Each structure stands twice: as structure tokens, then as C-alpha cells.
Amino acid sequence: MADVKDLTIIGGGPAGLTAALYAARARLSTLVLEQGLPGGQMATTDEVANYPGFPDAVSGAELSDLMRRQAEEFGAELELSEVERVAQEGDEFVLATTGGERRSRTVIIASGATHRKLGVPGEDHLQGRGVSYCATCDGAFFRDQHVFVVGGGDTAVQEGTFLTRFASRVTVIHRRDQLRATKVLQEKAFANPKVDFVWDSVVEEVLGDQVVNGVRVRNVKTGETRALPGEGVFVFVGILPNTTFLHGFVDLDASGYVVTDAELRTSRPGVFAAGDVRATPLRQVATAVGDGAMAAVLAEHWLEERS
Ligand SMILES: Cc1cc2nc3c(=O)[nH]c(=O)nc-3n(C[C@H](O)[C@H](O)[C@H](O)COP(=O)(O)OP(=O)(O)OC[C@H]3O[C@@H](n4cnc5c(N)ncnc54)[C@H](O)[C@@H]3O)c2cc1C
Incomplete structure (x- = not known):
């Protein structure tokens, strides 16, 4: 039996x-x-x-x-x-x-x-070639590079701060004008000179052919779109x-x-x-x-x- x-x-x-x-x-x-x-x-x-x-x-x-x-x-x-x-x-x-x-x-x-995906063009195709969902797993590949973190919750802010150990610059892209993350995590990120923010914006496309070379973002308030150059995209959107x-x-x-x-x-x-x-x-x-x-x-x- x-x-x-x-x-x-x-x-x-x-x-x-x-x-x-x-x-x-x-x-x-x-x-x-x-x-x-x-x-x-x-x-x-x-x-x-x-x-x-x-x-x-x-x-x-x-x-x-x-x-x-x-x-x-x-x-x-x-x-x-x-x-x-x-x-x-x-x-x-x-x-x-x-x-x-x-x-x-x-x-x-x-x-x-x-993890939830962004669901935008370029994301699947460039996963593992600059698009990641795990900072601990992939952060070290981005030494001295500019990376984007998408999201505004605890995980996005915490992992974004962690990525400053490797990256020269971490840009957090968030669809609102303030973070959702716990205050103590926010304070740490705001005090970190390597972290900056793109507010009220969503990623519309991950740019690059073989590897990531940037993202196209749209400001949800003005509708303006622009391309931002960078080598990595870490997605933490739920x-x-x-x-x-x-x-x-x-x-x-x-x-x-x-x-x-x-x-x-x-x-x-x-x-x-x-x-x-x-x-x-x-x-x-x-x-x-x-x-x-x-x-x-x-x-x-x-x-x-x-x-
Ligand atoms: C990047 C990141 C940072 C985080 N930081 C913190 C933090 O600092 N503090 C904190 O408290 N929380 C943190 N969290 C959240 C925390 O990790 C989760 O709340 C916690 O792990 C949930 O535990 P769980 O056991 O319910 O589920 P999970 O951790 O999701 O584990 C579920 C397991 O089930 C397995 N599984 C799924 N489907 C199947 C299947 N069909 N058959 C067999 N196995 C299956 C999965 O492989 C997985 O190992 C973080 C999460 C992430 C992603």
C-alpha cells in the first residue's frame, strides 16, 4: 500500500x-x-x-x-x-x-x-539580459552601472538600497508621487546619494536588442514619454x-x-x-x-x- x-x-x-x-x-x-x-x-x-x-x-x-x-x-x-x-x-x-x-x-x-511582471515590450525578451526580479541573485552583475528599480513598496525600496552596493546609480521609477514603503526604509533610500527617483511614471518599454540599454517611461500626469539610458531593470511591482x-x-x-x-x-x-x-x-x-x-x-x- x-x-x-x-x-x-x-x-x-x-x-x-x-x-x-x-x-x-x-x-x-x-x-x-x-x-x-x-x-x-x-x-x-x-x-x-x-x-x-x-x-x-x-x-x-x-x-x-x-x-x-x-x-x-x-x-x-x-x-x-x-x-x-x-x-x-x-x-x-x-x-x-x-x-x-x-x-x-x-x-x-x-x-x-x-513576482508580478510589468507586462511591457522588451521585458520577457531581455529577462536575464538586464531585466531581473531578484537583486540578491543578480545585483553583482551590475557593478558600476546604472540600474532602474520599478516599484515603490517595501521590497522595491529595500532592494534598491541594496543594489547601491554594486551599481553606480539606482533610479527608482514609481507611478505615484510618494513611496508606499515603510518610513524607515524610505529614510534610508532618501539619504543614499546613489539613489534618485522618477515620480509619477510608469515603464512603457524596456529598451535594448541583446541587452538592456534603457527604459521608456511615461509620466502619468503629463503623458510625456522619454527614454532613460541604463543597463539594468529590477522589477518589484507586487x-x-x-x-x-x-x-x-x-x-x-x-x-x-x-x-x-x-x-x-x-x-x-x-x-x-x-x-x-x-x-x-x-x-x-x-x-x-x-x-x-x-x-x-x-x-x-x-x-x-x-x-
Ligand atoms: C526580494 C524580497 C525581499 C523580501 N524582504 C522581506 C523582509 O525583509 N522581511 C520580511 O518579513 N519579508 C520579506 N519578504 C517577503 C517574504 O519573503 C514572504 O512574505 C515570505 O517568504 C512568505 O513565505 P511563504 O512561505 O508564505 O511563501 P514563499 O516564501 O513564497 O514560499 C513558497 C514556496 O512554495 C514553493 N511552491 C510554489 N508552488 C509550488 C508547487 N506547486 N509545488 C511545490 N512547491 C511550490 C515555492 O517554490 C516557494 O519556495 C521579501 C520578499 C522578496 C521577494
Whole structure:
């Protein structure tokens, strides 16, 4: 008979790894299915400066590694495969993955989110040739060059400031006349002589043939367009939930996020959701780990009630 886990967690970001830690400590047989890099989005940031316990900040890669090790030390299994579909057969959930079929008595969806694209000409064609969505991964390629950061939220401002370690100049292009980012991040960026701003503007096109050589921006107030020369474009304009494989399985909101109640239950009994994938007002490492812990404990209670 196929091995049936007590709990299978889809996604090995901070939400999934924390759920795995709590579930493994509760002695549930626990499997984490991760399609890419354990740590998720957190693994792609240079510095997590607002996670409690690390007053001097911690690198995203290091925190990811610590969370993975802690979950594995208590017995959670981590498997590198992508979940393509989830279905229910009687009391069991059946997960179709790139590594084969997996069966489980409960499921936590912790598949997080992925960067949103600009959707403008040149973006896809020049991805990896000057267009990037990850400053930690690609920043060092832009030593002494002029790069653009598109966006005005926490991630844009934080990653823009990080890019000044390499780039000679970082121009933040934002569609409004003020940033959305947390004040402390704004102050840091405004005080950095390498950072400047193009306000009220959107990128209409990424310019370049083989590599990026600039962007064409349009001022949303005046309608004026102009080309700005530069070598890199880092896009931080929000995130999209990783839920395409869940359509028809659990209820999603209009933006595609998984709908849960206060106890992180989805519309399908026995299936919980945690972290950025959930319809929630704040998406951070701290909220993801809180969700992960709660979802694991509630999954455990759900199993107990049925044993
Ligand atoms: C550049 C950047 C900087 C950030 N900086 C900070 C910061 O300083 N402080 C802070 O608190 N937050 C920060 N965040 C946000 C924080 O990283 C996220 O809120 C957090 O990682 C969410 O955790 P999660 O586990 O819910 O989802 P994710 O981190 O998105 O992890 C989800 C995981 O699920 C996997 N997955 C998705 N679909 C499947 C599938 N079908 N099968 C298998 N696996 C799947 C993904 O590969 C991923 O590893 C930052 C984010 C970015 C992108």
C-alpha cells in the first residue's frame, strides 16, 4: 500500500518550513514538497531586517537554511518536486507531483507567491539580459552601472538600497508621487546619494536588442514619454499567488489567493493554508511563520478528532 503521510505541506518557504517543524515535533509523519529553493521568496533577499531575534539583520539564505535544518532535525522530510494537482479520494488527499503520486491525510497549502511582471515590450525578451526580479541573485552583475528599480513598496525600496552596493546609480521609477514603503526604509533610500527617483511614471518599454540599454517611461500626469539610458531593470511591482494548480480544489478569491477562516481552514475540510498564498492583509516572514505554526497545530487537532 502507498505510504500515506499524516501531513503534506505544499511549499518550503518560511510558512511551510515552520509548519513542518511544528508537525514533526508533534510526531506527525510530515512531508514538505518544494519545487525550487527551500526558503522561498525569503531565500532571494539579501537581508531580512525585521524578523525578531536578529537585531543585526540576517541574510535570507541563512535564515532559510536554519529553518530547513530545524524542520529536518525533528524528522520532517523535504522532497524537491512540484505539485501539479491535488484531489481527494475518500479520506485521503492525492497529490500529483513531478516526482510521482503522494498521499496524505491532511494538507497545508504554503505555496506562497511569485513576482508580478510589468507586462511591457522588451521585458520577457531581455529577462536575464538586464531585466531581473531578484537583486540578491543578480545585483553583482551590475557593478558600476546604472540600474532602474520599478516599484515603490517595501521590497522595491529595500532592494534598491541594496543594489547601491554594486551599481553606480539606482533610479527608482514609481507611478505615484510618494513611496508606499515603510518610513524607515524610505529614510534610508532618501539619504543614499546613489539613489534618485522618477515620480509619477510608469515603464512603457524596456529598451535594448541583446541587452538592456534603457527604459521608456511615461509620466502619468503629463503623458510625456522619454527614454532613460541604463543597463539594468529590477522589477518589484507586487506578487501573484502560486495557486494555478489549486483551481477547483479550494476556494480562491478574485485575485487568486486561497480563502481561509480565522483558523486557516480552506473551503475543503482537512486542507489548511498558511503564509503569502492566503488572502491576508500582511505578507512577511513573521506572518508566514505564525501561520505555519498555527496551521500545523490545527491540522494535528483535525487528525486527532478523526482518530
Ligand atoms: C526580494 C524580497 C525581499 C523580501 N524582504 C522581506 C523582509 O525583509 N522581511 C520580511 O518579513 N519579508 C520579506 N519578504 C517577503 C517574504 O519573503 C514572504 O512574505 C515570505 O517568504 C512568505 O513565505 P511563504 O512561505 O508564505 O511563501 P514563499 O516564501 O513564497 O514560499 C513558497 C514556496 O512554495 C514553493 N511552491 C510554489 N508552488 C509550488 C508547487 N506547486 N509545488 C511545490 N512547491 C511550490 C515555492 O517554490 C516557494 O519556495 C521579501 C520578499 C522578496 C521577494
